[in-house]
Amino acid sequence: RRKKPLFVTFSEPETLPSQPRLNLTNKNFNAKNIDMRLTQLAPSVLVCIAFMSAAMQALWNDDDGSDSYLKDSRWWSLHRLAYRDRDWNVREAQYHFSRRQWSQFSPKKCSFDPELIRAALQGVNMALRECERQMATERWNCSRIAANYQYGQPNIFGRLLWRGIPETAFTLAIISAGVTASIAAECKRSLTCCPCHLTQVDNSGAPQNAITRPGCDHNIKFAKGFAKRLLDKTEKGRDVRYISLLHNYNTGRRAVAKTMKKRCLCHGTSGSCTYRTCWKEVASFQKIGQLLKMQYTKAVKVMQGSPVKIFKTIRPSLGDSGRRRRRRILNLVKVEEHSNRLTRPRRSDLVYYENVSSDFFCERQTYWSVLGTRQRICDAHGGNCSHICCGRPYRTEYYKHVDEKCNCRFIWCCEVKCEVCITDKHRKVCS
Incomplete structure (x- = not known):
């Protein structure tokens, strides 16, 4: 039930001249159903309130307007912290997360684990590197900028993520896939909040607890749920932009689950495979990136099926437990030029x-x-220079490549000596 708005009134002594009634409404307060109506305020009080409002908006922005789109992605800029050798203070990263995001790491939800936060940042770093690799032959090569919160650039990709284009869809999907894959792989270390799933032995005749495999499975179920809470639950909206955002995030998580591979370990005397234990683990992230790149080349243009509904409920389906259940899907439909379907x-x-x-x-x-x-830099032999350079001419640059280890040879005893080689190379650069 909606809470009644809270009216806060400040009054000054009667000696001050009466001022017109003001209605200073902060966007953050609107989201919490708090309407502050201030009357007869001194200028110093107004300045103080404005300063406090700006500070709250900068640190914990939960606005549901269009300007706040993807502002909760500012924590992506912390991806370099994931590979610090020394211990780092988790609280340093707190204000890069929104309140709803940081609540996912609260002790009540058994998620406040520095290694879990580090794994999420490692997933972002892994996704950024793979994005650059997959988009190296495209006009947009996953280039990043320095995030500037003051001038409306809250993430490392700037305002480009505000556009509903295929490049944005690919970026959101691969970020979601990176977080999911990293968290799933981290579960094999038996984290407190990430349960270990040991797969039963492959041979039904073997004892269930005969072998204890070191480590544990890549818990994809926990990883998908954690990534969904960290990415999906922090965004707000009801338009096609928001629905497409949820869809592409989910596509990235599904790509990780789809590419998981099965590994088995044989057990038995004298090397015989009397029975074996099997488990699933996350595939190499390069394979996941290749799958998403293929989906990028076949991206589908959509529109919102209903101007009001975000989800649409379809007919009941038979679940895993044998019960009929209704399934909700995102309310999107394809835009096809020569079809009315x-x-x-x-x-x-x-x-x-x-x-x-x-x-x-x-x-x-x-x-x-x-x-x-x-x-x-483009590849003339691959034929993509004309595409990357947009029809502009490209030139050849010559440079020297230094190879510190070449012509290596073994010297008796127990020493390897190498030479430093300098070779002349060339590359094509767009003008």
């Missing part, structure tokens, strides 16, 4: 809702955080 995108599809010109990434656009393709 309304079909839903598959859960494995990457979706977008906005078209941009083919030369959108060719020139530098500071507002959209696009660096352009000038001075980009």
